[in-house]
Amino acid sequence: MRAYKAKAVERISLPDRAEREANLREAGYNVFNLDAADVFVDLLTDSGTGTMSDEQWAAMMRGDEAYAGSESFHRLQKAVSDVMGFERIVPAHQGRGAENVLYGTLVSEGDYVPNNTHFDTTRAHVVNSGGEPVDCPVESEPGAPFQGNLDVDAVRDLADEVGAERIPAVVVTITNNSMAGQPVSVENLRRAREVADELDATFVVDACRFAENAYFVQQREAEFADASVAEVAREQLSYADAVVMSGKKDGLVNVGGFVGVREDDDLYERARQRGILYEGFTTYGGMAGRDLEAMAVGLREAVEQEYVASRVEQVAELGELLQEVGVPIRTPTGGHAVYVDAAEFLPAIPREQFPGQALVGELYREGGVRGVELGEFAFPGEDRPQLVRLCLPRRTYFREHLEHVAETFAAVADRREDVVGLEVVSEPEMAELRHFSAELRPVE
Numbered sequence: 481m482r483a484y485k486a487k488a489v490e491r492i493s494l495p496d497r498a499e500r501e502a503n504l505r506e507a508g509y510n511v512f513n514l515d516a517a518d519v520f521v522d523l524l525t526d527s528g529t530g531t532m533s534d535e536q537w538a539a540m541m542r543g544d545e546a547y548a549g550s551e552s553f554h555r556l557q558k559a560v561s562d563v564m565g566f567e568r569i570v571p572a573h574q575g576r577g578a579e580n581v582l583y584g585t586l587v588s589e590g591d592y593v594p595n596n597t598h599f600d601t602t603r604a605h606v607v608n609s610g611g612e613p614v615d616c617p618v619e620s621e622p623g624a625p626f627q628g629n630l631d632v633d634a635v636r637d638l639a640d641e642v643g644a645e646r647i648p649a650v651v652v653t654i655t656n657n658s659m660a661g662q663p664v665s666v667e668n669l670r671r672a673r674e675v676a677d678e679l680d681a682t683f684v685v686d687a688c689r690f691a692e693n694a695y696f697v698q699q700r701e702a703e704f705a706d707a708s709v710a711e712v713a714r715e716q717l718s719y720a721d722a723v724v725m726s727g728k729k730d731g732l733v734n735v736g737g738f739v740g741v742r743e744d745d746d747l748y749e750r751a752r753q754r755g756i757l758y759e760g761f762t763t764y765g766g767m768a769g770r771d772l773e774a775m776a777v778g779l780r781e782a783v784e785q786e787y788v789a790s791r792v793e794q795v796a797e798l799g800e801l802l803q804e805v806g807v808p809i810r811t812p813t814g815g816h817a818v819y820v821d822a823a824e825f826l827p828a829i830p831r832e833q834f835p836g837q838a839l840v841g842e843l844y845r846e847g848g849v850r851g852v853e854l855g856e857f858a859f860p861g862e863d864r865p866q867l868v869r870l871c872l873p874r875r876t877y878f879r880e881h882l883e884h885v886a887e888t889f890a891a892v893a894d895r896r897e898d899v900v901g902l903e904v905v906s907e908p909e910m911a912e913l914r915h916f917s918a919e920l921r922p923v924e
């Protein structure tokens with residue numbers, strides 16, 4: 481049950497089929513090139529696309545736009561301290577700004593950084609600082625409760641191989657976005673803390689979706705069955721030395737982020753200086769005072785039981801609707817998105833012809849639905865499953881929209897033999913950034 485109702489609405493419309501066909505062609509079969517106005521149900525990302533509450537909008541009017549010493553900064557600092565347990569923060573314009581601040585401070589040439597799985601911007605910032613990102617996900621059975629966990633023994637093996645002194649940080653991303661949005665258990669975070677201590681490394685948590693992770697822990701980890709989401713949220717972060725946060729996710733805002741540092745004075749001071757250099761003075765860091773206010777309120781709302789339960793349950797609901805029409809998805813569904821196995825849905829299309837991207841195009845053509853491919857097109861040459869992510873913005877869509885997505889899939893399934901693969905016509909130099917701007921065409 482959703483413990484909120486709509487107060488402001490935004491008109492959306494479904495262009496007719498001929499227009500959708502033309503839009504798709506003009507976009508070079510890449511939905512990043514579509515105008516949002518031409519999209520009916522937009523499941524591209526949950527990042528900064530959600531709906532703010534009336535309390536957040538009201539708080540924005542209080543924004544103190546002082547360059548230094550803003551009251552709004554103090555309110556955000558208090559919220560981070562209350563909700564996440566970090567007294568000291570370096571604000572940033574969004575998550576990747578915070579990543580630049582933290583990894584630029586921690587990582588040097590020749591270092592290795594293990595992470596349960598690096599998100600693409602995290603990987604890029606580790607590389608940019610001269611480090612080598614190493615993914616250490618656990619192998620888990622389908623259906624397992626904490627498929628996002630870090631393989632701590634793989635981190636020990638890495639240390640044996642390269643030397644502990646080459647590992648400045650151990651990172652755990654909660655929930656694990658690159659691993660179908662799967663959660664991480666508190667037990668695993670404790671073990672990650674131990675391994676970081678053994679290696680004398682800084683233990684960093686990428687906390688973008690910390691509230692969703694806390695909800696899964698409450699539901700699935702016996703020790704926390706009677707704890708509130710707010711209590712779990714603090715407990716799970718209490719093991720970390722530092723957090724990187726994109727407020728665009730569980731900060732419930734459209735823009736903003738920060739680094740939180742617990743005790744390490746030296747790390748905080750260096751991060752702060754780098755923050756001033758790249759993001760802005762420490763009491764605003766790339767955000768307007770009103771944005772700081774919105775995040776201060778959003779962080780508190782994110783750990784309210786009713787909110788986060790309805791959030792995670794809505795994602796599960798989309799998963800169920802898709803399964804009812806026979807769509808193969810990763811289960812259990814993650815906290816922010818449903819991940820569809822495109823290779824299984826379109827078995828006739830070989831990997832080199834991007835089954836995931838072909839499916840993304842068909843979802844737009846059929847129903848004006850926008851998802852994102854996370855397979856061969858986004859990660860060229862990597863040994864990954866061919867997935868399509870359907871990401872739900874927070875507090876934004878209703879059940880009717882989810883039903884429309886399921887109906888769209890059913891209609892594509894009915895004509896799946898006719899769906900053809902795609903080939904790349906033009907692409908940018910950096911392979912890692914291909915899916916944002918490359919253009920494609922259907923294979924003849």
Ligand code: F0G
Pocket residue numbers: 524525526527574575576577599601602653657686688726727728737
């Ligand atoms: N870390 C994780 C785990 C993320 O999912 C993201 C963004 C970032 C860092 C960077 O944050 O966008 O505020 O700069 N993920 C979005 C997504 C873009 O669609 O999954 P940002």
